[in-house]
Amino acid sequence: MKNRKKVIVLFLSLLMVFCVTPVTDYAIPNTSSVIVAQAAVKLNYKKKKLVQYDSFNLKLKGTSKTVKWSSSNKKIATVSSSGKVYAKKPGKATITAKVGKKKYKCVVTVVKWYSENGTWTKKIGSRTWYFDVNDYTSVEPGELELGVVYIYAGKSNFDNDNILASGYYQKIGANKYRVDYGEGTIDFTVSSKSMKLKQVSGNFSGVKLNGTFKLLRRHYS
Secondary structure, eight states: OHHHHHHHHHHHHHHHHHHHSOOOGGGSOOOTTOOOOOOOOEESOSEEEEETTOEEEOOEETOOSOOEEEESOTTTEEEOTTOEEEEOSSEEEEEEEEETTEEEEEEEEEEOOOTTOEEEEEEETTEEEEEEEEEEEOOOTTSOOEEEEEEESSSOOSTTTTEEEEEEEEEEETTEEEEEETTEEEEEEEOSSEEEEEEEEOOBTTBOOOEEEEEEEEOOO
């Protein structure tokens, strides 16, 4: 009987020791040493083709550090402190993003925009008018350079689709042109963003197309 009590006491003692023993460290996975892979630092463009006077945004991805921007040729393209690139004249320039000692580069190629080619728009009354100037036509030496103008108040310049007039235009000065069509004559001057029209004679359904037209889209080669 005494031996039986000793066995029970020994069993209970062992059971208590087992219950109060702490769980060892290796029983719980240790995630403190897990390394998270970082995204590679890179520019959103390594090369970019731009039309003269256009712009785009360069971004250096994969870092939150301060970026210092620079251009290899500011006459061709400039870059702001936030990475916005402006195309100034035809040619090539390398835009560099510098973080610490590391440099990341994008080659920008600027092509010429032909200022006489574009679609220009202006709202007059309840209608939106379009003045569509196309490329010069080929001419023989000694002849006037001619291009084509479409004038309409619709969504396209195709025949039988809201077209109102079309005619050839000729250059009469620096960025200055004249178009003669069946109903009259218009002189116009173009810049990179806008066009100024002066209706010398005639009109469209009683509307004089004078004033400043905004550039809607460019045509370029």
